[in-house]
Amino acid sequence: MKNIPVCTPFLNGNENKYVADAMETGWISSAGHYVKDFEEQFAKYCDCNYGVAVCNGTVALHLALTALGIKPGDEVILPDFTMIASAFAICYTGAKPVFVDADKDTWNIDVNKIEEKITPRTKAIMPVHIFGNPCNMDEIARIAKKHNLFIIEDAAEAHGATWNGQKVGSFSDIASFSFFANKNLTTGEGGMVVMRDEKYYDKCRYFKNMCFPLDAPRIYEHNDIGFNYRMSNLHAAIGLAQVEKADEYKQMRIKNHELYKKLLADVDGVIFQREEQGAINVGWMNTILLNPTVYGHNKEDLIAHLKENGVDIRLLFTGLHRQKSLLNFGCDCGGEYPVTDNLTQNGFYLPSASNLSEDDIMYVCDLIKKFRDNV
Ligand SMILES: Cc1ncc(COP(=O)(O)O)c(C=O)c1O
Structure with a gap:
């Protein structure tokens, strides 16, 4: 029998x-040259000037929020349908996450519902490009400019x-x-x-490394509370090798995503995320x-059927408005988030590794198709 994991790394x-x-x-520590090389190459890949490598995506968000001066009493708007890390990072600063339901087609933050959540305490919007599908950044930039808000993209996926x-x-x-x-x-x-x-680059470097004075002889005097969020040279060595192949890996994921969509296009009741015009979805999951x-x-x-036939899956995020941790933190968890709830209730990931074979994708899609037709 086949055994198709939901994802494996491609190295x-x-x-x-x-x-x-x-x-x-x-x-092997963070002092090696691979860290700098990886930062430079990845920043370039993102059309950015600077990159600061850290030990995971959650602390990356916290570092970004800290560098922008987000603090207790502030509010940050983000999608209700996202991984909990997006909200936790806001909580670490003492600011309050404020949720907006997902758009029913793109599954990203519903840009038409952002403005109704803005208050005098709002300092930033954190769009999340869910599953690799870019948000409508024109609209988010327009709203941010109008209300003088920072934008922190959570591009983890x-x-x-x-x-x-x-x-x-x-x-x-x-x-x-x-x-x-x-x-x-x-x-x-x-x-x-x-x-x-550059000013945010300096702030991120500063807070990431215990607020040691930047680019100065090491003295053990610290003017602010900092963090040890450093990435090791060993991890950065892997990262540099990965970024050298970034376009190739991206095309592999896009190709897989397109094939899934094509093979399941005529299966009624199976819905994919939609891309807005101008968005290239990199098909993370x-x-x-x-x-x-x-x-x-x-x-x-359907999940039981897939698992019986050796296909692994993952469930989708539970909406932030349903998280006890965030309710206890003081977030406003009232209100209705029907799109998020529907995604949580009726959605799941199919196998998504970059090097998934066409045969495996056809096998998975065939199971979904035949199960519907009860063949
Ligand atoms: C949208 C989003 N934000 C943040 C994170 C956190 O990243 P990490 O697991 O590297 O801390 C993830 C992780 O998958 C994520 O999906």
């Missing part, structure tokens, strides 16, 4: 060579995605990426913030939303 370039070099030369030809990560004051093992580019665990403005009435089976039965 097909200079990863071994660079990691071995870091090991052999003894540069969207390496290389573009909006009107411009890379995600380059639309905001500071953007953040994750390099967890299931991401299109990975370092195992890792993250990076990217930006165009091939996610389907079931309309159980039309499909004829519920999600649980």
Whole structure:
């Protein structure tokens, strides 16, 4: 029987060579040159001037918020349908996450509902490019400008995605990426913030490394509370090898995503995320939303069928408005978030590794198709 995991990392370039070099030369902490090389190359890949590598995507968000001066009493608007890390990072600063439901087609933040959530305390909008599908950055930039708000893109899932030809990560004051093992580019665990403005670059470098004085002889005097969010040279060695292949890996994910969509196009009741005009979705996770009435089976039965046949899946995020942690933190968890609730209830990820074979995708789609037809 087949065994298709939901995702495996694809390490097909200079990863071994660079990691071995870091090991052999003894540069295994954050002081090695791979960190700088990876930062430069990844920032360039994102159409940005600067990158600051950190140890995961969650702290990357926290670093970005800190560098922008987000503090207790502030509010940050973000999509209700996102991974909990987006909200937790806001909580770490003492600011309050404020939720906006997802758009029913793109599954990204519903840009038409952002303005109704803005208050005098709002300081920033954090769009999240869900599953690799870019948000409408024109509209978000318009709202941010009108209300004088920062934009922090959570691009954890969207390496290389573009909006009107411009890379995600380059639309905001500071953007953040994750390099967890299931991401299109990975370092195992890792993250990076990217930006165009040198002042934010300096702030991120400063807070990331315990607020040691920047570019000065090391003295142990610290004027602010800092963090140790450093990435090791070993992780950065993997990252540099990955970024060298970024376009190739991106095309592989896009091709897989297109094939899934093509093969399931005529299966009634199976819905894919829609891209807005101008958005290139990099297909991080091939996610389907079931309309159980039309499909004829519920999600649980289809998942059980896939698992019985060796296909692994993952459930989707539970909306932020349903998270006890955020309710206890003082977030406003009232209100209705029907699109998010529907995604949580009826959606799940299909296998999505970059190097998934066409045969495997056809096998998965065939199972979904035949299950509907009860063949
Ligand atoms: C949207 C989003 N933001 C933030 C993160 C956090 O990244 P990490 O797991 O590297 O901390 C993730 C992780 O998958 C994510 O999907």
